[in-house]
Amino acid sequence: MSLGGLLLFLLIGLVAGWIAAKLMRGGSLGLVGNLVVGVIGAMIGGHILRFVGLGTTAGLVGDLITAIVGSVILLLVVGVLKRA
Secondary structure, rough: OOOHHHHHHHHHHHHHHHHHHHHHOOOOOHHHHHHHHHHHHHHHHHHHHHHHOOOOOOOOHHHHHHHHHHHHHHHHHHHHHOOO
């Protein structure tokens, strides 16, 4: 992965983490928290979409949506585990 690709991946993760945190908790997790949630969420979202037979070929917008979906799922799982 090139430096530009890595920076774009991190930027998408940061934005996705921020959006997911707003959707799930109503607030931000901070710069590092949003980045971590977004990057892990992008990986989760990518795996889930591939598993159900959907690919992410829609470019930047598709990558962002995939990362948001994965980030929301991650925050849901973390919320359930915290309550248990």
